[in-house]
Amino acid sequence: QVQLVESGGGSVQAGGSLRLSCAGSERTFVRYNVAWFRQAPGKEREFVAAITWNSVFTYYANSVKGRFSIGRDGAKNTVYLEMNSLKPEDTAVYYCNVPLGALSTNPRPGDDWGQGTQVTVSS
Numbered sequence: 001q002v003q004l005v006e007s008g009g010g011s012v013q014a015g016g017s018l019r020l021s022c023a024g025s026e027r028t029f030v031r032y033n034v035a036w037f038r039q040a041p042g043k044e045r046e047f048v049a050a051i052t053w054n055s056v057f058t059y060y061a062n063s064v065k066g067r068f069s070i071g072r073d074g075a076k077n078t079v080y081l082e083m084n085s086l087k088p089e090d091t092a093v094y095y096c097n098v099p100l101g102a103l104s105t106n107p108r109p110g111d112d113w114g115q116g117t118q119v120t121v122s123s
Contacts, residue, residue: 002026002112004096009117012086020081020117022096030074033103036081038092038119045095047105049081059103064090086121093118 003025012018022034035050049070050059058070069082079096093116100110 002029002032002098004098004112004114006094006096006114006117009094009119011120011122014087014121014123016086016121017082017084018086018119020083020094020119022079022081022114024077024079024098027077029077029098030072032098034072034079035097035099035103036070036079036094037097037107038090038094039116040089040092043092045107048094050103050105051079052103059105061105083119086119088121088123091119091121 005023006020008018008020010018031053033050033052036048037045038048039045047061048064049068051070051072055072060068067085072079095116096114098112100108
């Protein structure tokens with residue numbers, strides 16, 4: 001089981017930017033595919049972005065495509081989510097995810113999760 005710690009959340013005005021980080025507890029973190037999900041109050045957890053272990057492939061939800069960018073730094077065991085042109089509808093708790101198997105846009109039992117970091121975007 002991989003321990004994941006998110007950071008970088010906060011409160012910004014619409015149009016602003018934030019950079020979230022997800023630090024993995026193991027050196028083998030570099031071998032894992034990693035995804036970001038988010039959950040707004042009263043809504044289900046939804047997929048945001050994902051990156052393969054070798055950074056060859058990245059995937060984005062349509063709602064964030066062109067505004068968010070996912071990347072990773074193997075030397076730091078960290079995956080980043082760069083969020084630009086933030087909108088009030090981006091307000092949510094953002095979670096880092098290491099899937100049990102292949103990357104998926106749906107959360108599954110057995111996936112590893114961080115504790116989440118709050119992002120609040122005001123209009």
